[in-house]
Each structure stands twice: as C-alpha cells, then as structure tokens.
Amino acid sequence: MTLxxxxxxxxxxxxxxxxxxxxxxxxxxxxxxxxxTEQGYKLLEQTAVGSGVHRIVLAR
Amino acid sequence: xxxxxxxxxxxxxxxxxxxxxxxxxxxxxxxxVNVFFTFWGLNIIKQARSRxxxxxxxxxxxxxxxxxxxxxxxxxxxxxxxxxxxIMTGLMKKRxxxxxxxxxxxxxxxxxxxxxxxxxxxxLGMDVRDFVPQIKEVVGVAKFLEIAEGGQTLxx
Numbered sequence: 143m144t145l146x147x148x149x150x151x152x153x154x155x156x157x158x159x160x161x162x163x164x165x166x167x168x169x170x171x172x173x174x175x176x177x178x179t180e181q182g183y184k185l186l187e188q189t190a191v192g193s194g195v196h197r198i199v200l201a202r
Numbered sequence: 203x204x205x206x207x208x209x210x211x212x213x214x215x216x217x218x219x220x221x222x223x224x225x226x227x228x229x230x231x232x233x234x235v236n237v238f239f240t241f242w243g244l245n246i247i248k249q250a251r252s253r254x255x256x257x258x259x260x261x262x263x264x265x266x267x268x269x270x271x272x273x274x275x276x277x278x279x280x281x282x283x284x285x286x287x288x289i290m291t292g293l294m295k296k297r298x299x300x301x302x303x304x305x306x307x308x309x310x311x312x313x314x315x316x317x318x319x320x321x322x323x324x325x326l327g328m329d330v331r332d333f334v335p336q337i338k339e340v341v342g343v344a345k346f347l348e349i350a351e352g353g354q355t356l357x358x
Contacts, residue, residue, distance in 0.1 A: 143308075146226045146230045150311055150312065177230070180231070
C-alpha cells in the first residue's frame with residue numbers, strides 16, 4: 143500500500159514539485175524508488191534517518 | 203502495457219481485500235487493471251452498502267436483502283456471525299494496513315476499470331442504477347474475455 147499511496151500523491155503534485163516520503167527498510171524501500179523512477183519520476187535524494195526509516199525525495 | 207484482470211466471484215471480505223490489494227498494487231505500477239464483479243461479487247459494488255430490498259421480484263429482493271452490500275461482506279472462514287470483518291478491520295487500522303474501504307477508494311483513484319456481470323445482474327433482478335457510479339460498464343463473458351485478452355486473469 144506504500145507504493146499505492148506514493149503513486150496517488152505523485153499524481154497530485156505539479157510538474158517540478160517535490161514529494162518527500164518516509165519509508166521503512168525492506169520491501170517499501172526496495173520497491174518505491176525503483177517503481178517511481180521506472181514511471182519517469184526523479185529520485186532526488188535518499189537518506190537514512192534512523193530506526194530503519196529512510197527519507198526519499200521524488201520529483202515529477 | 204501490462205494487464206491484470208480479476209474476476210471477483212466470492213464476495214468474501216478477506217478475498218476482496220486480496221483482490222483490491224492486487225488491483226491497486228498493479229495499477230500503481232501502471233498495469234491496466236480490470237475487475238469483473240460477478241455473483242456474490244456484485245455485493246461489493248451495490249450502491250446500498252447495507253442490507254436493502256433491491257431488485258425486481260420478491261425472491262430477488264429477499265436474496266439481495268440477505269446478501270447485503272459492502273458494509274456486511276462475510277469472512278470466508280470464522281465469520282463469527284459477522285464479527286470477524288469488524289475485528290479484522292480494527293486489526294488493520296491498528297497495524298497501519300489499508301482497510302478494504304481504503305483499498306477500494308485507492309482502486310477508484312488509480313482508475314482501475316470496474317465491470318458488473320450482466321448475467322448475475324439479471325438473475326438478481328437489478329439494473330446498472332443499483333451499482334456505484336464508478337462501474338465502467340455492465341458486460342457479459344464474451345466482452346470480458348475480450349477486455350482481459352493478452353493479460354493475466356485471476357479468479358477470486
């Protein structure tokens with residue numbers, strides 16, 4: 143469902159805008175950045191923020 | 203474009219969670235997704251979410267009343283007189299997992315194509331106005347097979 147929520151959020155932002163997403167390690171972190179870039183979104187940033195959580199920034 | 207088509211026959215709460223999880227996951231990665239609601243599956247797409255006497259004829263109206271709608275889908279096992287779906291929904295919320303309602307809303311937002319089965323609709327004395335407006339079309343088997351051609355089809 144993380145991927146679904148990210149996809150819906152990405153569809154709402156305007157071209158050039160950015161979306162910040164906090165993801166857990168494991169399947170969400172493996173799937174969301176890959177799926178987003180495959181669909182033409184840009185992965186601007188990916189950093190670990192602690193406790194198994196990662197922050198990614200996507201742009202349309 | 204990759205394609206996934208789901209035939210939702212069972213109308214069970216847990217099986218519909220699985221169906222909508224598959225549908226939304228596939229739609230999120232740009233699959234064309236088609237869901238064909240047939241027989242008990244029609245209960246998911248009725249406008250009336252709870253038990254209502256809809257349909258033409260006394261038997262059809264009784265059947266539709268007993269079958270109910272989205273708000274009273276039974277679990278396929280351990281239904282416990284209808285308590286299980288409520289317990290399961292509570293667990294899903296507690297564990298931050300999408301509920302069936304949220305999955306269904308996401309499917310609509312992701313433009314999953316929803317179809318109603320013409321034959322089941324006729325048996326149960328309903329018409330398209332008894333279904334939610336998001337239903338793309340009422341179709342029969344031949345049309346659905348045409349829609350599903352070239353992709354994966356799952357029966358749930």
